Ligand SMILES: NC(=O)C1=CN([C@@H]2O[C@H](COP(=O)(O)OP(=O)(O)OC[C@H]3O[C@@H](n4cnc5c(N)ncnc54)[C@H](OP(=O)(O)O)[C@@H]3O)[C@@H](O)[C@H]2O)C=CC1
């Protein structure tokens with residue numbers, strides 16, 4: 003059995019998380035991802051080097067089940083990457099707020115507290131929170147989403163203080179990384195125009211940012227901007 007500590011990516015079954023999971027495998031890391039459902043396509047094309055664990059963070063019990071599973075199987079962690087996310091607008095009102103609080107704040111909070119002991123003491127250790135550039139200015143249409151991501155960024159500093167010097171804790175605040183299939187041409191044009199660089203970079207820039215934070219021993223308690231110069235517009 004490979005006893006190299008694993009990289010755990012929550013919500014890693016698609017898009018940014020799955021890209022990063024595959025890149026970590028290419029770079030020699032064992033990878034665990036969480037997802038709420040296994041993908042049909044994995045029957046014909048199994049995930050190489052990536053172990054999926056079913057986990058739903060919409061309830062505290064679901065989060066605690068993941069904690070128990072990781073301890074029961076003796077998981078050792080190199081990095082815990084909180085990628086799982088719901089991007090809901092405010093038409094979802096209180097239910098949406100509750101769900102995004104659970105996924106963007108409660109799950110990282112409980113997992114960080116309960117899984118800190120899974121990091122070996124004598125090796126580099128990282129926790130990385132995936133936030134959003136929207137925390138910089140807020141969002142008129144995603145108030146609850148922005149609030150929950152702001153809370154996640156605040157926890158970055160708190161956990162960095164609590165876990166230093168053993169575990170580094172940082173956040174990444176991306177702006178547009180990759181569109182969703184249903185995004186209209188008009189929406190895409192508007193989104194691209196919001197940044198100085200005006201591009202849809204794709205998920206590799208997130209992997210590069212994660213590796214920067216993991217490979218640099220002198221960075222903790224920070225939030226790395228990854229926004230194409232949106233703050234310049
Ligand atoms: N894409 C972009 O342009 C941007 C992304 N970001 C951030 O980067 C990260 C990755 O983005 P992206 O790949 O688009 O994310 P997705 O919207 O594709 O969501 C990632 C995963 O989150 C998981 N998830 C959702 N709800 C729950 C839940 N209740 N319990 C457990 N897991 C859940 C889903 O897993 P499953 O499908 O298995 O249920 C989903 O696959 C996110 O944190 C996002 O907020 C920030 C700015 C821009």
Ligand SMILES: Nc1nc2c(c(=O)[nH]1)N=C([C@H](O)[C@@H](O)CO)CN2
Pocket residue numbers: 086087088089134176177178179180181182193
């Ligand atoms: N969980 C998600 N969060 C976000 C997504 C997404 O697809 N899933 N997408 C965005 C947008 O790209 C936005 O940054 C630009 O329109 C934000 N967060």
